[in-house]
Amino acid sequence: MTQDDPTAGAAVPDGEGGPTAHRRPGRKPDPGRDAEILDAALQVLAEVGYAGMTMSAVAARAKAGKGTFYRRWPSKAELVLDAVGHMKRSQADLDRLPDTGTLRGDILALFKPASVEEGEYQLTIMAGLASMLSQDRGLAEAANDAIVEPWAAANRVLLGRAISRGEIDSAADVETLAQIIPSIAAYRALIQRKPFDRDFLISIIDGVLLPAVRP
Template sequence: MTHDASDDGTSKHEQTARTGRKRDHTRDADILDATLEVLAEVGYAGMTMDLVAARAKAGKATVYRRWPSKAELVVDAIARMKRSQVDLENLPDTGTLRGDLLGLYKPQSIEEGERRLRIMAGLAAMISTDHTFADAANAAVVEPWADAHLVFMRRAVDRGEIPATADIETLSQVIPSMAAYRALVQRKPFEREFLLALVDGVVLPALLNTPIGDAPAT
């Protein structure tokens, strides 16, 4: 007599289905959007995977299979939000570095600005409770913007607008890092006036006044 069940009582058919089933990622966008909504409403402490699943109208098993923890879910949701704002394939190209840096800025309504601050507050709370996600949060919040600014600065070097000796690797991170600090620590919106102060008072002077002898090592 043959046995079709394993020691734990699972049938061979069930085992095959379990191991052979491909993950369905078609609901990922809905789940990540729901994550941001719940995070903005109840904060990181009040957020649960079950709340997200209910908001996304997805099965709890679907959420847990894709994201083992809510911290990982939040990081992916923030990354999706940033990717929707920074399209490296379609960046502004105004002909000047200043124009490009300002052209990337998108004004937000008061409601959207407040929502974004609540989301960032949730992210800050997550990092404060689990520092292992700091690098992932940096990749989601700072790096997409820094990558865009680096593209702008390379263009400016090619045009002869700024010296080739400028440390664009470092200076491309200034505005994104300050934006993250303003949102995560100061809990303030990133407004155009603040961006202008950084562009005209910090970044452009630093790029244009790079001493020839201080060229970054290659």
């Protein structure tokens, strides 16, 4: 729990827990309200960085009651990971995956070009995440779940379709292949601090992914 937690030592209503916390019986979280809070967390992270970000600032930005807020996200790290995962899942919506008839077309259609402003915003968020990970390497697995897994899940579906069409080898290692593009994207954003643009995506699809899955 962060130092700016006003609920430390106080009783907090049941019903909401952090991403890794045991969820107790009670009122269920409101997905719509959670999304608003997570968006607020991303905004604050982008504005002041991880070191300058406080739980109180996010609660104030989202106009969230601090009791349930701290119960839902007991620590700043959990909040940031949940917020970044929320952003990635919204970009790779499993309920709205493209179906162009080819694996190459599907992956390209999944990519949504960002404006210059949006690209810079996302890079700033990732810089804040990188700062957090440099302070606590124990969060690496949780960070992978937030950054890589949403896109890998989408790629598993697209690769599965391609196998069903006979487009790629049925013996292809789908689990490994699904992680290639999102892992490279994460490295490019976190380490190189560069945007993952369409031209770079095409180079990975044509130079790495497709040669690996051709029958």
